[in-house]
Amino acid sequence: MAKDVENITIRIAEIMINELKLEDVTPETFDPEIDLVDEVGIDSMDLATVALVVQDEYGIRIDEDDYQKLTTIRFIAEYVQERM
Amino acid sequence: MKTVSSLLDEEWHKRYKSISKLNIRSSIYDVTNRCNLRCKGCFFFSSDEDKAAKEEMDLQKWEVFIDREKERGVNLAILIGGEPTICLDRVEAFYSRLPTFCATNGLIKVPRDRFPHLMVGISLWGDEEDEKLLRGKDTFPISSRNYEGDSHAYYLYTITPKQIGKTERIVNRIRDVGLKIHMQLLSNDEGVEEFFWTHEELKDIRAEMDDMLDKYPDVVISSNYYHEVITTGKMFDRQFGWGECPSVTEPIDRRDPRPKHLMGFIRWASDLKTMHRCCTSETRDCSTCKDGAAHMSWVMVNKRAHIRSEQDLKNWIEVYEMFAKLYQFIPW
Ligand code: SF4
Ligand code: SF4
Numbered sequence: 329m330a331k332d333v334e335n336i337t338i339r340i341a342e343i344m345i346n347e348l349k350l351e352d353v354t355p356e357t358f359d360p361e362i363d364l365v366d367e368v369g370i371d372s373m374d375l376a377t378v379a380l381v382v383q384d385e386y387g388i389r390i391d392e393d394d395y396q397k398l399t400t401i402r403f404i405a406e407y408v409q410e411r412m
Numbered sequence: 413m414k415t416v417s418s419l420l421d422e423e424w425h426k427r428y429k430s431i432s433k434l435n436i437r438s439s440i441y442d443v444t445n446r447c448n449l450r451c452k453g454c455f456f457f458s459s460d461e462d463k464a465a466k467e468e469m470d471l472q473k474w475e476v477f478i479d480r481e482k483e484r485g486v487n488l489a490i491l492i493g494g495e496p497t498i499c500l501d502r503v504e505a506f507y508s509r510l511p512t513f514c515a516t517n518g519l520i521k522v523p524r525d526r527f528p529h530l531m532v533g534i535s536l537w538g539d540e541e542d543e544k545l546l547r548g549k550d551t552f553p554i555s556s557r558n559y560e561g562d563s564h565a566y567y568l569y570t571i572t573p574k575q576i577g578k579t580e581r582i583v584n585r586i587r588d589v590g591l592k593i594h595m596q597l598l599s600n601d602e603g604v605e606e607f608f609w610t611h612e613e614l615k616d617i618r619a620e621m622d623d624m625l626d627k628y629p630d631v632v633i634s635s636n637y638y639h640e641v642i643t644t645g646k647m648f649d650r651q652f653g654w655g656e657c658p659s660v661t662e663p664i665d666r667r668d669p670r671p672k673h674l675m676g677f678i679r680w681a682s683d684l685k686t687m688h689r690c691c692t693s694e695t696r697d698c699s700t701c702k703d704g705a706a707h708m709s710w711v712m713v714n715k716r717a718h719i720r721s722e723q724d725l726k727n728w729i730e731v732y733e734m735f736a737k738l739y740q741f742i743p744w
Contacts, residue, residue, distance in 0.1 A: 348716070353413035366432050367415040369716035372675055 336405040337387075343381050344401065348374055360402040378404075386412055418720045424729065431732045435439025438488035439481060440679040440691055441504065443496035448673050451537065453549040453598070453607070455693035456494065464688070465681035474505045477684045482509055485676055488739055490705075491515060494682070497522060503530070513739050515568065517547075524562070531740045532565040533594070538575050539582060546572075549721050552585065561590035566633065566738070568704075572598045573613050574606075578619060583624050585629045594605065594633045594738055595621055596704030597642060599696060609702070618643035633744070635734050637727035642707045649674050652706075654698035658713045659691040659706040672713040 341358035344350065348370070366371040372395050379390040382404070388411040390398075398404045416428060445462040447454075456462060463582060468474060475559070481489070489510045496503050496522040506512045507530050514522065518534035534555045537543055542738040543550040559565040567586050571579060581594070586593045600608055609617075621639040625632045658673040664687055665673065679688040692703045710730040711718075718728035736742045 329740070343524065350413060362415065367417060368413070369416070369719045371672070373672055374716065379481070 333405050333409050336408050337401055340378075340382065340401050340404050340408070343385075344370075344378050347377050347381060358401060360405070361400055361411075363399055364401070365399055382408060388412060390392075413719075414718060414719050416610035416673055416725065419719065419725050424726060427733065428725075428729055430595055431729065431736055434732075434736060435643055436488055436736070436739070436741060437485050437676050438490055438674065438739075439486045439677055440490045441506070442445060442680065442682040442688075443491050444494040444499045446498055447493060447495040447517075448498065448519055449495070449547055449549075449551070455545065455599075456492075459693035459695040461681070461693060462494065465686040467668060467682040468684045469739075471501050471505065473684060474502050475509075478505055478509050487511060488513065488741075490739075495520070502529070505598070511740065517551055518558055519551060519708050521558035529564055529740070531738075532559065532562070533568040533738070534565060534591075535561060536567050536569045536582070536586075537598070538570070541579055542572055542574055556589040556591070559589075559591060564740070566592040566594055569593050569595050570598050571617060571621075572607050573593055573609050573617075576613060576616050577609075579617075579620050579624055580627075581627055583631060587628065592631055592633055592744065594704075594734075595624070597702040599702040600700035611702075614643040633737050635727070635730035636732050637711070638708060638734060641711060641731075642702060642704060647710060647714065650712065652701070652710060656710060657690065657698060657701075657706055658709040659703070661687045661689060663687065664689065674709055674713060690725055 337360045341355040341360070345353060345355065345358065362368065375395050375398060377385045383390055386408050388408060390407070394407065398407060420428060442461070445467050450457065487510065489506045489512045491503060491506060491512060491514045495517060496514050497516050503514055504526065507527055510569065513531045513533060515533045515535065516522070520531055522532055536552060536555070537546045540550045543552065569582060575582070575654070583593055597609070598607055619637050621634065622636050625634045625636065641647055650656060655667070656671050658671065659677060660667070660673060661678045662673065662676055663678065679691055680686070681688055691705055692701065708731055711728060712735060715728055718724040733742065737744055
């Protein structure tokens with residue numbers, strides 16, 4: 329279970345880096361606790377882009393109303409894991 | 413990876429924190445199709461937007477509509493027109509439900525006993541000569557009498573190419589009546605002869621706007637970066653225009669790819685059903701559009717792009733602060 333979240337965390341980081349073309353960071357160095365909105369400048373449009381790929385890949389639905397809770401990669405990974 | 417904390421010192425980080433969670437969601441409302449002036453080049457009348465929709469006259473329908481807007485997540489109502497103060501009941505319907513900003517020509521005074529904190533932006537198109545030529549009369553003596561010393565009002569000074577070298581006088585006139593000022597530029601294509609920005613003039617006016625902000629920081633609500641972006645139409649290597657504009661009505665925006673934009677933004681016509689294309693007129697040429705709010709919003713919605721150096725992020729913060737001050741989300 330813990331390993332699942334770890335794997336999902338790395339994969340979400342990778343999706344985020346690829347989709348948003350983030351520089352100077354790898355899935356391994358992406359701090360899963362960092363506040364994506366406040367610190368990285370991710371907005372709801374960015375989240376929607378990432379959510380599309382995540383939904384497809386994990387076969388889940390991410391409700392737009394939940395975006396405000398998805399403020400770190402860790403939170404996104406846990407959210408995905410709960411719905412898988 | 414560059415992050416906000418890695419780029420800012422404590423003081424700037426505090427400033428950032430005071431705006432980063434504001435989450436402003438604005439929409440624009442044509443309160444009425446009527447106006448007590450007929451300015452040359454007013455985008456509303458020159459593009460026949462006054463005829464695009466039949467004004468809703470039933471106040472109750474406005475109230476229901478505004479409640480729906482609030483439910484939709486709008487937390488800033490920007491009232492334009494026509495002249496909103498002709499219909500104070502409608503203005504009140506917004507004001508009693510939502511943070512509200514009212515654009516006006518200042519000829520009718522918003523009664524402060526009824527609207528104590530309503531933020532009012534008074535339009536001014538230049539000096540006496542320009543005002544007479546463009547609007548048929550110099551509105552400043554009347555609007556300044558109506559709003560002298562009002563802490564919830566400021567002048568929205570639309571600079572025309574004829575104002576180069578003259579802006580300081582206007583800033584002083586406004587300062588002398590105890591009001592603040594925000595500067596914007598007349599767009600090239602507003603159908604007014606001889607009011608056309610050349611490249612050189614835009615360079616000159618940028619320097620002048622910077623100068624005014626430098627000299628009168630307590631009066632002028634602006635930022636150097638905003639001056640740069642609005643006069644050059646550039647943000648980094650990107651060019652402002654249709655492909656980049658953030659102020660397009662979201663439900664009818666068919667652009668692909670869709671650029672960063674104001675979430676949930678709609679400009680509503682006064683029938684409460686029709687949606688206009690964007691925050692200004694549909695007939696305007698996007699490649700020469702100088703709309704101030706659209707340029708400000710362009711910077712604001714592109715936060716991540718500015719988290720790349722200390723100066724870029726500070727520029728972003730200053731533009732966001734300017735917007736937040738103009739719409740009363742943070743104090744002057
Ligand atoms: S006062 Fe405003 S709405 Fe009225 S004609 Fe002039 S620019 Fe247009
Ligand atoms: S006219 Fe200006 S505000 Fe309207 S869509 Fe074009 S660039 Fe944007």
